[in-house]
Amino acid sequence: MNYIRMSAIVIITYVLISGIAIPIVPQPQGWFEFPVIPGLEEKARNIFFHVPTAWTTVVAFLVSMWYGLRYLRTRNMDDDLKSEASAGLGFMFCVLATITGALWAKFNWGSFWNWDPRETSIFILLLIYGAYFALRSAIEVEETRARLSAVYATLAGLTVPFFIFVLPRIVSGLHPGAKGDPEGAGPVVEFKMSPSMLVVFILGLIGFNLLYVWLLNVRVRTARLEYRRSTPQG
Amino acid sequence: MSVRAQIGAVVVKDVRSEVRNRYAINALVMFVVTAVATILFALRSEQPGPATLAGMYWVVIFFSAMSGLARIFVSEEERGTALTLQLTTSPGILFAGKLAVNTGLTLLLTLSVSALYIVTFPGFVIRSPDIFALTVLLGSIGFSASATILAAIIAKANSRGTLYPVLSFPILIPLLMTVMNATEKALEGAAFIEAVGDMQVLVGYCLIMIAGSFLLFDYVWND
Amino acid sequence: MRSSSVKLDSVSKRFNRRTIFEKVSASVNAPGSLAITGRNGSGKSTLVKILAGVLSATEGKVSLTVDGHEIPRELLYQQVGFVSPYLMLYDEFSAAENIRLLESMRSGRRAADTEIDSLLDMVGLAHRRNDRIGTFSSGMKQRAKYAVALIHRPAMLILDEPTSNLDAEGIAIVRGVAERQSTSGILIVATNDSEEAGWCSQQIPLGIG
Numbered sequence: 001m002n003y004i005r006m007s008a009i010v011i012i013t014y015v016l017i018s019g020i021a022i023p024i025v026p027q028p029q030g031w032f033e034f035p036v037i038p039g040l041e042e043k044a045r046n047i048f049f050h051v052p053t054a055w056t057t058v059v060a061f062l063v064s065m066w067y068g069l070r071y072l073r074t075r076n077m078d079d080d081l082k083s084e085a086s087a088g089l090g091f092m093f094c095v096l097a098t099i100t101g102a103l104w105a106k107f108n109w110g111s112f113w114n115w116d117p118r119e120t121s122i123f124i125l126l127l128i129y130g131a132y133f134a135l136r137s138a139i140e141v142e143e144t145r146a147r148l149s150a151v152y153a154t155l156a157g158l159t160v161p162f163f164i165f166v167l168p169r170i171v172s173g174l175h176p177g178a179k180g181d182p183e184g185a186g187p188v189v190e191f192k193m194s195p196s197m198l199v200v201f202i203l204g205l206i207g208f209n210l211l212y213v214w215l216l217n218v219r220v221r222t223a224r225l226e227y228r229r230s231t232p233q234g
Numbered sequence: 235m236s237v238r239a240q241i242g243a244v245v246v247k248d249v250r251s252e253v254r255n256r257y258a259i260n261a262l263v264m265f266v267v268t269a270v271a272t273i274l275f276a277l278r279s280e281q282p283g284p285a286t287l288a289g290m291y292w293v294v295i296f297f298s299a300m301s302g303l304a305r306i307f308v309s310e311e312e313r314g315t316a317l318t319l320q321l322t323t324s325p326g327i328l329f330a331g332k333l334a335v336n337t338g339l340t341l342l343l344t345l346s347v348s349a350l351y352i353v354t355f356p357g358f359v360i361r362s363p364d365i366f367a368l369t370v371l372l373g374s375i376g377f378s379a380s381a382t383i384l385a386a387i388i389a390k391a392n393s394r395g396t397l398y399p400v401l402s403f404p405i406l407i408p409l410l411m412t413v414m415n416a417t418e419k420a421l422e423g424a425a426f427i428e429a430v431g432d433m434q435v436l437v438g439y440c441l442i443m444i445a446g447s448f449l450l451f452d453y454v455w456n457d
Numbered sequence: 458m459r460s461s462s463v464k465l466d467s468v469s470k471r472f473n474r475r476t477i478f479e480k481v482s483a484s485v486n487a488p489g490s491l492a493i494t495g496r497n498g499s500g501k502s503t504l505v506k507i508l509a510g511v512l513s514a515t516e517g518k519v520s521l522t523v524d525g526h527e528i529p530r531e532l533l534y535q536q537v538g539f540v541s542p543y544l545m546l547y548d549e550f551s552a553a554e555n556i557r558l559l560e561s562m563r564s565g566r567r568a569a570d571t572e573i574d575s576l577l578d579m580v581g582l583a584h585r586r587n588d589r590i591g592t593f594s595s596g597m598k599q600r601a602k603y604a605v606a607l608i609h610r611p612a613m614l615i616l617d618e619p620t621s622n623l624d625a626e627g628i629a630i631v632r633g634v635a636e637r638q639s640t641s642g643i644l645i646v647a648t649n650d651s652e653e654a655g656w657c658s659q660q661i662p663l664g665i666g
Contacts, residue, residue, distance in 0.1 A: 072453050075513075075515075120407075120411075124404050124407050127403060127404040128404040130400070131400050131401045131403075131404055134397060134400050134401070135387070135388075135391060135397065135401060138388075138391040138392045138393050138397055139390065139391045139392070140392070140473075141472065141473050142473055142474070143457070143472065143473070144390055144457075147453055147454070147457075148387050148390060148391070148454060150453070151383075151387060151450045151453050151454055152387060152401065154446070154450060155380070155383065155384075155405055155443075155446060155447070155450065156404060156405060158442050158443065158446045159404070159405055159407070159408050161442075162408035162435070162438075162439065163408065230474075231474045232474060232475065236564065236565035236566075237565065238565070239561060239565030239566070240561070240562055240563070240564070240565040242561075242565075243558060243561035243562040243565070244562055246558065246561075247547070247558045247562065250549075250550070250554075250558075251547065251549055251550070254549040254550075255549055313545055313547075313548070314543065314544075314545035315545045315546070315547060317511065317543070317544055317545070318544055318545055318546065318547075318559070319562075320511045320534070321509060321511065321534055321537065321539045321544070322534055322559045322562050322563045323534060323562045323563060324531045324532065324534065325531065326531075327562070452531075456510075456511070456513070456530075457511070457512045457513050
């Protein structure tokens with residue numbers, strides 16, 4: 001875990017500095033210059049922070065669902081602790097992705113919120129996390145809580161394909177990569193980024209996911225301690 | 235076949251129970267009437283377009299369903315008959331029966347809301363009956379598949395009344411967005427071919443939700 | 458007579474991190490009976506619910522074998538009859554309707570009128586056959602539960618506090634039911650009454666220490 005923590009710190013620091021500091025020039029030469037993407041320009045830098053946090057949100061949700069399903073099979077309370085810890089982190093990353101997205105939308109589309117399909121999806125994801133925690137707090141017996149929240153997370157997980165694949169294609173949107181997206185911004189999502197951007201972008205993905213792994217580890221360990229402390233003796 | 239007879243018995247039991255107690259129906263009817271009346275007061279003489287009408291149509295259905303559909307499991311839990319059911323039948327049979335009852339109730343609800351809308355809104359004219367009928371049918375099935383298992387979940391939790399819409403909304407959103415989209419097309423008089431995409435989404439949603447809730451219901455129902 | 462046996466193999470139950478009971482083992486072969494005794498809160502009801510397949514054990518295994526086949530948990534309901542004060546029937550249905558509906562949910566078959574009548578007669582409710590359960594006194598409700606629990610001739614009959622709310626006549630009826638079950642199948646009685654426990658050939662005390 002120490003290595004993971006250290007690499008997360010190093011990588012995210014690097015992504016922060018290079019993502020913000022590397023100049024965007026019309027004719028990039030070498031690793032320390034980014035190309036201009038028409039329609040995005042300086043706003044393209046958001047991709048290094050927004051997309052990795054959004055991905056981590058989804059990863060955290062899937063991990064939470066996976067541990068939930070595992071709880072249903074093993075009935076081991078430790079799996080429920082992991083599921084809850086991951087959902088909590090997912091919520092945090094979801095908020096980060098929403099904020100970075102909304103800020104970017106303000107400068108690119110003119111307002112913080114436009115109900116673009118991706119914005120709708122992340123809004124629903126926020127609602128799912130909210131509903132998940134509302135359900136947890138409404139059940140007193142911990143076995144029942146673990147069981148029902150695992151079922152709910154799985155049900156919510158079943159709707160994810162609709163948000164990722166279906167909605168963005170039915171409803172036309174403004175988001176890069178969506179139906180109706182202005183031509184210029186397309187390459188960002190189709191991974192035709194310049195190599196210099198791609199390196200920082202992929203490092204961003206790795207960095208935020210490592211951060212998630214490390215935080216999950218910390219949260220699970222604290223949750224285990226709390227669990228043991230509140231267990232009646234004897 | 236025994237399983238079909240068992241499922242039938244669950245349906246008969248619930249329908250007869252509903253006829254005698256009217257737990258769900260009364261709440262549903264009153265809710266629909268109140269909601270539509272409120273919309274009419276708010277609009278006064280305005281004539282909303284198809285998109286607004288389609289949206290308001292499903293908003294009324296969503297919130298009325300949220301007031302009534304949970305009863306199917308909440309009443310069993312409140313009266314203590316949940317244990318009786320656990321001792322008399324298997325989770326799969328029970329879920330199939332409850333799903334059938336809720337689907338019937340949702341269909342009834344959509345039909346009465348449709349009738350009410352046709353009467354009260356001059357703009358609510360179904361120009362493509364084929365799209366509308368299929369949307370209402372598939373929408374009701376998908377709606378009750380999610381609503382039934384969520385009812386079983388909240389029946390075991392506290393603060394049920396507020397929790398139900400909170401849990402249901404995110405799960406029902408893909409369905410709601412699609413049925414609103416398709417209903418708008420039906421009101422505009424679109425050709426069926428234009429709504430095929432929506433129908434595919436609805437069929438997919440129904441299949442995924444029915445299969446998923448069948449598999450998960452065991453875990454909700456039994457400890 | 459069908460051969461059947463039920464086995465509890467070091468069953469433990471924890472609930473919200475509290476241990477209800479630990480490592481309970483017992484076995485009964487038909488014809489036979491078992492009394493589960495213990496003071497309030499010792500987990501008698503929890504244990505009989507585990508036996509009936511309504512709750513799961515945290516550790517250990519419960520198995521009911523009928524005619525050499527182990528019954529999977531999701532089909533236990535076909536082999537188990539259960540009576541307890543906390544079991545509820547449908548208030549809006551009559552006694553006969555309750556029996557008929559619950560039996561057709563259980564097996565898909567339509568119980569014959571004669572069958573229902575003879576059961577209601579046995580528990581002394583024949584004259585209230587078509588009255589709604591909601592109008593019954595708690596003792597009459599308890600009697601009706603016996604009719605519901607016996608209509609499918611269960612291999613295992615579980616009685617939790619069998620005589621609660623019953624008058625002397627009712628207790629005599631229940632004694633008869635218990636005797637017949639313990640000579641033809643498996644009878645499980647959960648009780649803190651030493652006389653009721655005496656109906657059974659074996660006893661396991663819960664919650665000692």
